[in-house]
Amino acid sequence: MRRNRSGQIHVWPLNVLALTAIILLAISLVLGARQVDERVRRHEELLVRQGLDAQVQQTLNALVAQTVWDEAIKNLDNRLNPTWARDNIAIYLRPTVGARDYIVVNGAGEAVWGSRDDQPMTAEDRAAFRRMAQPVIAEIRQREAQRPIRSPADNSPKQAIVQSRVEMRDGKPFIWIASLVQSDFGKARPLGDKAAIVVSGTFVSPARMEDLAQRYALTQYRFQPGGGRVAPGEASITFPSSEASAPVILVWSPQRPGADLLQQSIWAICSVVVSLAALAALMARNASRAARSLFETHRAQAEFLANMSHELRTPLNGVNALSEALAKSGLTAGQRDMADTIHQSGQMLSRLLSDILDLARLDAKGLSLEPAPFLLSGAVRSIVDMMAPRAREKGLELALDIDPSAETWVMGDVVRVTQVLTNLLSNAIKFTDRGHVRLDVRRAPEGDIPSWRFEVQDTGIGFEPSQKELIFRRFQQLDGSSTRRFGGTGLGLPLSRELAEMMGGRLTGQGRPGHGAVFTLELQLPETELRPVELAAAVPAPIDAEEGAATRVLLSEDHPINRLVIETLLGELGMDVQSTENGLEACEAFEAKAFDLVLMDMQMPVMDGLTAIRRMRRHETDHGRPPTPIIMITANALPEHRTAGLEAGADIFITKPLSANSFFGAVSTLRTSP
Numbered sequence: 209m210r211r212n213r214s215g216q217i218h219v220w221p222l223n224v225l226a227l228t229a230i231i232l233l234a235i236s237l238v239l240g241a242r243q244v245d246e247r248v249r250r251h252e253e254l255l256v257r258q259g260l261d262a263q264v265q266q267t268l269n270a271l272v273a274q275t276v277w278d279e280a281i282k283n284l285d286n287r288l289n290p291t292w293a294r295d296n297i298a299i300y301l302r303p304t305v306g307a308r309d310y311i312v313v314n315g316a317g318e319a320v321w322g323s324r325d326d327q328p329m330t331a332e333d334r335a336a337f338r339r340m341a342q343p344v345i346a347e348i349r350q351r352e353a354q355r356p357i358r359s360p361a362d363n364s365p366k367q368a369i370v371q372s373r374v375e376m377r378d379g380k381p382f383i384w385i386a387s388l389v390q391s392d393f394g395k396a397r398p399l400g401d402k403a404a405i406v407v408s409g410t411f412v413s414p415a416r417m418e419d420l421a422q423r424y425a426l427t428q429y430r431f432q433p434g435g436g437r438v439a440p441g442e443a444s445i446t447f448p449s450s451e452a453s454a455p456v457i458l459v460w461s462p463q464r465p466g467a468d469l470l471q472q473s474i475w476a477i478c479s480v481v482v483s484l485a486a487l488a489a490l491m492a493r494n495a496s497r498a499a500r501s502l503f504e505t506h507r508a509q510a511e512f513l514a515n516m517s518h519e520l521r522t523p524l525n526g527v528n529a530l531s532e533a534l535a536k537s538g539l540t541a542g543q544r545d546m547a548d549t550i551h552q553s554g555q556m557l558s559r560l561l562s563d564i565l566d567l568a569r570l571d572a573k574g575l576s577l578e579p580a581p582f583l584l585s586g587a588v589r590s591i592v593d594m595m596a597p598r599a600r601e602k603g604l605e606l607a608l609d610i611d612p613s614a615e616t617w618v619m620g621d622v623v624r625v626t627q628v629l630t631n632l633l634s635n636a637i638k639f640t641d642r643g644h645v646r647l648d649v650r651r652a653p654e655g656d657i658p659s660w661r662f663e664v665q666d667t668g669i670g671f672e673p674s675q676k677e678l679i680f681r682r683f684q685q686l687d688g689s690s691t692r693r694f695g696g697t698g699l700g701l702p703l704s705r706e707l708a709e710m711m712g713g714r715l716t717g718q719g720r721p722g723h724g725a726v727f728t729l730e731l732q733l734p735e736t737e738l739r740p741v742e743l744a745a746a747v748p749a750p751i752d753a754e755e756g757a758a759t760r761v762l763l764s765e766d767h768p769i770n771r772l773v774i775e776t777l778l779g780e781l782g783m784d785v786q787s788t789e790n791g792l793e794a795c796e797a798f799e800a801k802a803f804d805l806v807l808m809d810m811q812m813p814v815m816d817g818l819t820a821i822r823r824m825r826r827h828e829t830d831h832g833r834p835p836t837p838i839i840m841i842t843a844n845a846l847p848e849h850r851t852a853g854l855e856a857g858a859d860i861f862i863t864k865p866l867s868a869n870s871f872f873g874a875v876s877t878l879r880t881s882p
Contacts, residue, residue: 227752230481237477241466249443255447264372266387270304272368275387275406278394284312285389285404286396288320297406298323308410311337313345315402341407344384347371348405352388366390374447374456381431383454387813429460521872523769545620577711578847581738582622585614588649591626595633604637605644613651618733624707628715628831629662631700632727643667652730661728670719678719680705759783762803764794764820766812774807774841779872791820798824803836810842810853817842818856825857839874862863
């Protein structure tokens with residue numbers, strides 16, 4: 209179930225991506241259809257506007273032809289000729305302008321003549337029509353007053369002063385047209401400062417509206433005041449109106465080819481969406497399977513690393529520990545040299561194994577940092593002290609120049625810092641035949657987090673500047689001769705750089721052939737007020753055998769070589785050892801009698817070491833026995849193994865290959881703890 213949840217967690221971005229793609233497809237189709245419909249709407253509005261403007265202009269041109277004319281001044285302004293007005297306005301304009309109501313307003317503003325359906329208007333009707341037409345008449349008078357003054361000798365054509373307006377009356381559109389009576393090329397002039405005006409007005413009849421709709425293919429059209437609501441997607445144009453009247457808007461439903469096409473294609477679109485959804489589901493399913501397979505691979509890789517560590521460290525444990533013990537026995541000088549060589553070879557194999565496992569864990573994302581407070585100066589001096597014997601063997605000077613400010617406690621993974629610096633110093637000593645190796649520790653320029661620079665300098669063979677990146681590649685060395693002369697696998701520097709980057713730092717190198725090399729490690733190590741808990745304080749009780757009696761030790765180890773190694777080391781300490789081959793035998797022996805010390809392997813048949821330790825601790829609690837010191841000695845060297853051992857109840861965790869120094873040190877810790 210956990211793996212399934214993990215797979216779902218890791219494939220959810222793919223599911224979201226597929227769903228997003230489907231949603232974006234649907235949105236793009238809808239938006240595309242809307243854009244097409246919007247363009248069609250704007251185009252329809254433009255065409256209708258142009259067509260209506262052309263019709264209005266045609267009407268105005270017809271009216272202007274009968275009002276900008278010397279005869280019109282004589283018969284409508286100088287003196288009123290009703291017959292001329294009826295024949296040249298009402299009757300003459302009927303075919304082009306249509307049946308309308310007409311009035312003639314003189315310079316004094318009086319409606320002196322009117323016609324309705326070719327019949328004369330009464331004085332009352334003329335006055336009422338004059339009052340309705342006042343806004344249009346006022347606009348004509350305003351433009352008349354603003355026109356430039358012309359000289360009496362100027363006989364050039366005059367610009368017509370004409371106006372058209374639309375307003376809503378009784379819920380229906382009403383169209384006004386008006387023109388100022390003027391001279392064309394003659395010498396006729398108005399009697400006063402203000403000329404006569406011809407005003408015409410009429411309602412837009414249903415027949416004309418239907419004709420308008422058919423001409424421009426308008427559907428669901430309506431006229432409404434300017435304050436009316438125009439729904440989204442509807443087309444509209446606004447007619448010019450006088451300042452005293454609200455504007456009139458023609459609204460209609462435009463064609464919607466995009467929406468129509470989308471509606472007609474809905475099944476095809478649904479098919480595409482369903483296909484994409486099915487494809488996304490298939491991809492998500494395959495990705496989930498791949499994620500589960502990846503998790504299984506990582507789990508199998510972790511198990512393989514643990515098993516390989518166990519299987520390789522077991523024989524190395526015998527080589528290292530027994531060769532070290534053999535070297536301390538009564539051997540000749542030549543035999544002791546051979547034993548030392550065996551021991552050194554075993555240590556080299558141990559370091560190689562650790563490097564390979566660390567690189568494998570880095571690739572599998574299984575290597576994690578364990579930050580803890582440590583004294584920076586103390587850690588650095590311990591590293592130099594550890595490397596000093598190797599430098600003395602080659603007759604090299606190993607120098608340490610450390611900044612006084614390094615006498616501070618910092619937070620970091622001291623194990624990984626030690627591993628990187630040890631690799632750098634080991635390489636420097638290996639590739640230097642004479643001269644010195646120097647480690648400088650300096651505080652870098654101040655920043656938000658204190659940064660430290662570690663420089664390892666040597667006077668060895670150096671390397672070409674062009675090779676400074678090659679040496680950080682896995683399984684790479686400078687050349688074949690160097691490989692034959694100095695040996696090595698080319699894992700130390702690549703691993704060191706990856707560890708440095710994992711800790712948020714960087715590792716670089718500079719060199720000159722024959723003049724040595726300088727490797728610089730930069731790390732951010734924040735200062736801390738915390739202090740580590742002493743190991744001895746966590747030990748439940750010291751080894752306290754009876755006066756004159758040998759320390760009673762219970763050993764649980766399934767491998768005969770490892771049992772021989774530990775029994776040999778314990779024999780050197782004069783301890784009484786009882787050996788078992790699995791955790792169940794160890795628990796039975798532990799419950800049968802008391803022991804001063806328990807040495808427990810982790811991976812064993814029948815019952816593993818972790819289960820055995822838990823059972824021993826429960827037995828002590830149930831029977832009121834004081835806790836017995838337990839040391840876990842195992843080839844399972846990964847951090848999670850150490851954590852599991854300590855959580856189970858072990859007091860000290862030691863990894864194989866076992867060295868006499870590490871073993872004696874652990875036992876001494878138990879002996880001296882309070």
